[in-house]
Amino acid sequence: MQKSLTGCRTLFPSYLSRTIMNSAPPAAFASSASSLQPSALTCTSLPPIHTYARSLQNHLHGKMFVSRADVIGNGSVSNPWPRCCPIHVKCVRQPQYKCIASAHLLFSSTSSSGGGGPTDSNPNDINTKLGKEHLVEEELEKEARELLRRATVTYMGSPCGTIAACDPNEANALNYDQVFIRDFVPSAIFFLLDGQPDIVRNFLLHTLQLQSWEKTVDCFSPGQGLMPASFKVHMVPREDGNGMEETLDPDFGEAAIGRVAPVDSGLWWIILLRAYGRCTGDLTLQTRVEVQTGIKMILKLCLEDGFDMFPTLLVTDGSCMIDRRMGIHGHPLEIQALFFSALRCAREMLRPGDELIKAINSRLIALSYHIREYFWLDMRKLNIIYRYKTEEYSNEAVNKFNIYPEQIPYWLVEWIPDQGGYFIGNLQPAHMDFRFFSLGNLWSVVCSLATQEQSDAILDLIEAKWTDLVGSMPLKICYPALEDKEWKIITGSDPKNTPWSYHNGGSWPTLLWQLTVAATKMKREGIARRAVEMAEKRLSKDKWPEYYDIRTGKFIGKQSRLYQTWTIAGYLVAKQLLRNPQAHDILTFDEDNDALLVETRSILQAANPKRRRGGTTAPKPPTTPI
Ligand code: GLC
Numbered sequence: 090m091q092k093s094l095t096g097c098r099t100l101f102p103s104y105l106s107r108t109i110m111n112s113a114p115p116a117a118f119a120s121s122a123s124s125l126q127p128s129a130l131t132c133t134s135l136p137p138i139h140t141y142a143r144s145l146q147n148h149l150h151g152k153m154f155v156s157r158a159d160v161i162g163n164g165s166v167s168n169p170w171p172r173c174c175p176i177h178v179k180c181v182r183q184p185q186y187k188c189i190a191s192a193h194l195l196f197s198s199t200s201s202s203g204g205g206g207p208t209d210s211n212p213n214d215i216n217t218k219l220g221k222e223h224l225v226e227e228e229l230e231k232e233a234r235e236l237l238r239r240a241t242v243t244y245m246g247s248p249c250g251t252i253a254a255c256d257p258n259e260a261n262a263l264n265y266d267q268v269f270i271r272d273f274v275p276s277a278i279f280f281l282l283d284g285q286p287d288i289v290r291n292f293l294l295h296t297l298q299l300q301s302w303e304k305t306v307d308c309f310s311p312g313q314g315l316m317p318a319s320f321k322v323h324m325v326p327r328e329d330g331n332g333m334e335e336t337l338d339p340d341f342g343e344a345a346i347g348r349v350a351p352v353d354s355g356l357w358w359i360i361l362l363r364a365y366g367r368c369t370g371d372l373t374l375q376t377r378v379e380v381q382t383g384i385k386m387i388l389k390l391c392l393e394d395g396f397d398m399f400p401t402l403l404v405t406d407g408s409c410m411i412d413r414r415m416g417i418h419g420h421p422l423e424i425q426a427l428f429f430s431a432l433r434c435a436r437e438m439l440r441p442g443d444e445l446i447k448a449i450n451s452r453l454i455a456l457s458y459h460i461r462e463y464f465w466l467d468m469r470k471l472n473i474i475y476r477y478k479t480e481e482y483s484n485e486a487v488n489k490f491n492i493y494p495e496q497i498p499y500w501l502v503e504w505i506p507d508q509g510g511y512f513i514g515n516l517q518p519a520h521m522d523f524r525f526f527s528l529g530n531l532w533s534v535v536c537s538l539a540t541q542e543q544s545d546a547i548l549d550l551i552e553a554k555w556t557d558l559v560g561s562m563p564l565k566i567c568y569p570a571l572e573d574k575e576w577k578i579i580t581g582s583d584p585k586n587t588p589w590s591y592h593n594g595g596s597w598p599t600l601l602w603q604l605t606v607a608a609t610k611m612k613r614e615g616i617a618r619r620a621v622e623m624a625e626k627r628l629s630k631d632k633w634p635e636y637y638d639i640r641t642g643k644f645i646g647k648q649s650r651l652y653q654t655w656t657i658a659g660y661l662v663a664k665q666l667l668r669n670p671q672a673h674d675i676l677t678f679d680e681d682n683d684a685l686l687v688e689t690r691s692i693l694q695a696a697n698p699k700r701r702r703g704g705t706t707a708p709k710p711p712t713t714p715i
Contacts, residue, residue, distance in 0.1 A: 229629055230664055233657045236633065237276060240654040241288065242268060244322050244335055248288040249295050251276040251658070253319070254635065254650040265650055267319035267340065270296060270354040271410060275602045275658035277361055281368040282665045282672055289365050290374060296320070296358060297383045299339040314386030316358050317341045318351035318412070352408040355387035356427035360676065363434035367675040375438045384435050385445055391428060392448050400455035401516075402428045410528055411566065411592040416579040419517045422464065422529030429456055430536035433678050460512060460538055463490070466523070467510030467546060471497070474521075491519045498523055500569055504557075509550030510543065514567065525568045527558070527600050534607040537680040548613055562596040562627065562642035563620040564604055570594030585648055589639050596642030598624050598634070599659035602666075609670040610677045621663050633657050
């Protein structure tokens, strides 16, 4: 039996490319017995090991932590432990060692029973046993990793982000040569899960410096706390005239097409900050004064009082992933899901007793109630809307937003499945946007903005509507597309957003990662696995496009970039999560019974002025804890 990484390396055939990465200080493995049981392998040189995946904590504390085991022949790692099996072993230790020891170990036993598989002395046997598919997958991941490496940019000698697309044959980069905050998130999650947290840390700190006030659009400064949509590393002459130096140049939307403020950037930044802490165990970053200030500035901007009557965040069109006019102004679901998620992350990271916590708690309660109650749509609810009375003037109105049933689109009546449901895209006075938006729905599952039942129903709907939402390439950004007159009026005849293209019903492979986080959280990995298998057939052949077109998602998008980084990173994250499903918890939240919230809710109920006046009109309190 091979006992050490070094021994393993020498023995190991070259077709398994990843052997040992970043393994200093060297890790050694020793077998405490001649038995081939995995538990008999003990990692001898590691200090107490940090959590990489909570579910595998049992394997930690000095023991080898097996994050992936691919077994040839016998199909699964179980008793009897096969005579010969390459397994992928990952050990993650304290962040300060930056360490991942990753290796393929080859086990073989001359003494063991059963098996009959190939031995370490004959790697070719193993090669034949490695199904073609497995090798193709390995190759795909290898290619994706290399492409991601190429997309990485450095600032002052350290990696600090990945550019949006890195196509060597594309002369006109537009702004795809910049590091977009939202685009970097899947790259960051990949780096975190892969044991490369430094780039994420650098990114978080550099973007923090870019936050807020400097930029102006035609003499008007965006609100303090705004995070840029993207930034670029520029070379500029040094002030002292001695050569050139690097500088980070942010874009807050003042150069972006349509001049839209990226509301989602700050929300993603907070979400990523929490993920960094949870994955590395390094909480010193989030407790730093300037980081705490950064979180609070973002939140203050969001929690600011305005004219709005709803707890949802009011934004202009195109303020998130869909960054062009697509009829998503007002209270689009994607922003609400990210907002809710960021509030929960912030509550976890702010110093106990922080002045903002109370405001966060009340907003969380109101927001979740509003979305779960008014954005939810399934067969039952649709039938209620179908029979709505209108023009109800009173506090008891059932049809609070005065939705005319005539608004129910024809496609929806046919489309709504018997089982399953989803959150609609937007809700405003007298207006429901019934389109299905993937990111908003998936992220609602991830952060438990959706209740447990709603989360399952959303995944049920994705399964029931697989052909429409996944088709040949996961995943439609929204369904259905705006067509004809609607397209003209709502998009302003946008030639990039023609029906079933780009943001208007195009298919975006990057959404694979959000689908996988949601599916693994709900213990329904099969959904993600099926989608990943589908994407794998084409992504590399098609040069990792940004998006696909037409109803079925069969065509590479009309104006799609190739070698789009978040397509690549999204795929890598999905693969990592399928290998280690529990890792979703660096991003997810349970629908918990947080004592504080329960308490706050009762305080709020008691404090409701209408209640106190003895009215019967107080809004129904949330029925489910957040
Ligand atoms: C497109 C997408 C946007 C993304 C950007 C860079 O504009 O709509 O979400 O951040 O490209 O990839």
